[in-house]
Amino acid sequence: MSRYLTTRLGYSLFVLWGALTIIFLVIRIVPGDPAAMMVGPGGTEDDVDALRDRLGLNESIPVQYGRYLGDVARMDFGDSLWLNRPVASEVASRVAATARLAGAAALIGIVISFPLGIAAALKRGSPLDGLISVVSLLGQSVPSFWLGIMLILVFARQLQVLPSSGSSGWSHLILPSVTLAMPLIGVLTRLVRSGLLDVLYEDYIRTARAKGLTSRSVLLRHAMRNMMIPVITVIGLQLGNLLGGAVIVETVFGWPGVGRMLVDAINQRDYPLVQVAILFITFSFIVINLLVDLSYGLLDPKIRVE
Amino acid sequence: MQSARSSDRTPDHATPSGLGASSGHGQPNRIRRFMNAGRIRIFLWALPVLLFITAAFVGPMLVEYNPVTVNISARLEPPGTALADGTRAWLGTDQVGQDVFAQVLQGARVSLLVGASTILLAGLIGLLTGVIAGFHGGWIDVVLMRLADIQLAFPSILLAILIAAVLGPSVLNVILALALTRWVTFSRVARAATLAARERDYVLAARAMGANSWRLLIHHIIPSTIAPLIVIATVEVGLVIIAEASLSYLGLGSPPDQPSWGRSVANGRDYLNNAWWISTMPGLALSLVVLTIGIFGDRLRDYLDPRA
Numbered sequence: 001m002s003r004y005l006t007t008r009l010g011y012s013l014f015v016l017w018g019a020l021t022i023i024f025l026v027i028r029i030v031p032g033d034p035a036a037m038m039v040g041p042g043g044t045e046d047d048v049d050a051l052r053d054r055l056g057l058n059e060s061i062p063v064q065y066g067r068y069l070g071d072v073a074r075m076d077f078g079d080s081l082w083l084n085r086p087v088a089s090e091v092a093s094r095v096a097a098t099a100r101l102a103g104a105a106a107l108i109g110i111v112i113s114f115p116l117g118i119a120a121a122l123k124r125g126s127p128l129d130g131l132i133s134v135v136s137l138l139g140q141s142v143p144s145f146w147l148g149i150m151l152i153l154v155f156a157r158q159l160q161v162l163p164s165s166g167s168s169g170w171s172h173l174i175l176p177s178v179t180l181a182m183p184l185i186g187v188l189t190r191l192v193r194s195g196l197l198d199v200l201y202e203d204y205i206r207t208a209r210a211k212g213l214t215s216r217s218v219l220l221r222h223a224m225r226n227m228m229i230p231v232i233t234v235i236g237l238q239l240g241n242l243l244g245g246a247v248i249v250e251t252v253f254g255w256p257g258v259g260r261m262l263v264d265a266i267n268q269r270d271y272p273l274v275q276v277a278i279l280f281i282t283f284s285f286i287v288i289n290l291l292v293d294l295s296y297g298l299l300d301p302k303i304r305v306e
Numbered sequence: 307m308q309s310a311r312s313s314d315r316t317p318d319h320a321t322p323s324g325l326g327a328s329s330g331h332g333q334p335n336r337i338r339r340f341m342n343a344g345r346i347r348i349f350l351w352a353l354p355v356l357l358f359i360t361a362a363f364v365g366p367m368l369v370e371y372n373p374v375t376v377n378i379s380a381r382l383e384p385p386g387t388a389l390a391d392g393t394r395a396w397l398g399t400d401q402v403g404q405d406v407f408a409q410v411l412q413g414a415r416v417s418l419l420v421g422a423s424t425i426l427l428a429g430l431i432g433l434l435t436g437v438i439a440g441f442h443g444g445w446i447d448v449v450l451m452r453l454a455d456i457q458l459a460f461p462s463i464l465l466a467i468l469i470a471a472v473l474g475p476s477v478l479n480v481i482l483a484l485a486l487t488r489w490v491t492f493s494r495v496a497r498a499a500t501l502a503a504r505e506r507d508y509v510l511a512a513r514a515m516g517a518n519s520w521r522l523l524i525h526h527i528i529p530s531t532i533a534p535l536i537v538i539a540t541v542e543v544g545l546v547i548i549a550e551a552s553l554s555y556l557g558l559g560s561p562p563d564q565p566s567w568g569r570s571v572a573n574g575r576d577y578l579n580n581a582w583w584i585s586t587m588p589g590l591a592l593s594l595v596v597l598t599i600g601i602f603g604d605r606l607r608d609y610l611d612p613r614a
Contacts, residue, residue, distance in 0.1 A: 018456030026468055141597040143548045145555045146571050146589030153578050153586070244461025248552050263556055266471040278468055286459050
């Protein structure tokens with residue numbers, strides 16, 4: 001296990017380094033001068049140059065790159081140009097808000113898609129199966145920014161039962177988390193259905209039935225357990241999409257998370273803040289996938305040995 | 307389509323499915339073979355997709371749209387209103403009196419253009435890198451596939467947002483940003499197909515007969531990657547259209563004077579109380595297009611790869 005752990009940890013570090021490098025390249029190498037963009041059309045040549053100095057953009061690219069990696073390693077992300085204070089302080093509260101939103105969405109997604117997927121697999125080919133497959137396809141097809149606005153239209157404006165924006169209480173969490181959960185519900189329902197169908201006709205299931213176990217016990221103890229590895233992998237990958245989707249959903253609902261901060265920072269041309277928001281979301285995604293990979297070892301003893 | 311083509315070819319190039327190999331002279335037989343039940347069902351789901359493409363091409367020619375005209379007397383009119391100039395606003399008008407239906411047709415154009423170009427560009431990058439990685443192996447394979455791993459560490463919309471934000475809003479930049487985030491899937495699929503094809507008997511035979519690498523690639527390897535790439539393309543095109551609309555919604559997609567579905571939905575956000583149709587209609591069009599493309603893709607995949 002410890003060797004597996006080290007290899008996997010080393011790999012995560014490598015991917016993190018690669019992601020850092022891509023962010024650096026996109027922001028620094030792509031044509032266009034971030035300093036000129038930040039100063040805007042109203043600024044003078046001197047303003048631009050002063051800002052270039054402050055951001056260290058007048059150094060050579062390798063020097064900038066080295067400094068950048070050093071800053072990240074020390075968790076020193078510089079000052080936000082727009083808020084005029086260290087970005088790190090701003091991020092902490094934003095992270096908590098995004099985690100709450102993504103956590104609620106993941107929970108909703110899992111709680112809804114498992115029963116749907118199981119029902120579809122057990123009633124394979126029935127009208128219910130067809131209906132569930134349409135629902136899951138809809139979940140994947142309807143863009144979340146539009147779904148969010150439609151939910152606001154119905155529940156906040158017409159029925160006036162839920163708030164359309166803000167983040168103070170539980171009621172504020174409902175619409176954004178349901179919106180964010182929809183694509184997850186679409187993907188997971190399909191996956192649970194196909195995963196269950198794969199194992200349902202295996203010999204060990206037939207044996208369990210022959211022993212006279214109840215359908216419920218066969219389903220929960222034998223079938224479900226064996227389909228969990230692919231399902232957990234996809235949940236891990238989907239959590240990344242959830243973090244990406246949070247950018248859109250937070251913007252629609254005015255939710256004060258990292259994603260909303262990213263969009264605001266882009267509109268303000270605040271590159272240090274853009275950088276830290278993207279770094280943070282990417283870092284979370286890498287950590288989540290690391291945890292998912294490590295959880296295989298707990299679920300399946302065979303993987304621990306390899 | 308494949309059977310129709312393979313019957314024109316010499317026998318040794320015929321597809322192994324045997325659809326074109328059975329005897330069958332005369333026109334009726336050929337038509338029946340071509341239009342079997344499975345194919346008809348696939349083509350039925352392609353109809354809404356074709357309707358979308360036609361609307362994108364022809365629609366803006368039939369329904370006039372001028373991005374700079376403002377018609378204050380006809381602003382925020384509900385769907386079906388007869389306007390002063392004698393036309394009818396079937397989907398209503400927006401906050402400056404623009405016809406929502408005309409906007410939806412214009413938006414279809416952007417969606418189709420970005421969707422098709424992105425898939426083409428990403429598919430081409432993926433095909434080249436995937437085939438090279440799979441065929442050559444060695445350090446090229448390692449470098450390309452590690453690069454793919456790193457890219458998958460970003461939630462894809464995030465990288466697109468970053469690239470689009472740095473490049474600035476334009477349709478071309480959106481295509482670039484989305485293609486740079488989407489090539490990975492194509493590359494992996496092309497690589498897997500290449501690895502499988504490389505060991506097939508007919509490729510080994512061609513190699514034994516002295517075919518050089520270029521000949522192997524162009525005549526044997528690349529053709530075998532096309533079917534899986536098309537299946538992936540039908541899945542990805544819906545995702546790309548949603549991603550384009552999301553970027554436009556955030557103001558990072560098409561420029562302000564070019565109506566796209568995402569931008570129109572964002573415009574209607576402030577008028578939900580008195581003009582629900584501004585946001586609803588473009589989003590409805592978007593959802594329907596992505597949904598039918600999704601179903602079409604599913605059917606196509608079931609047909610081309612029954613094991614999945």
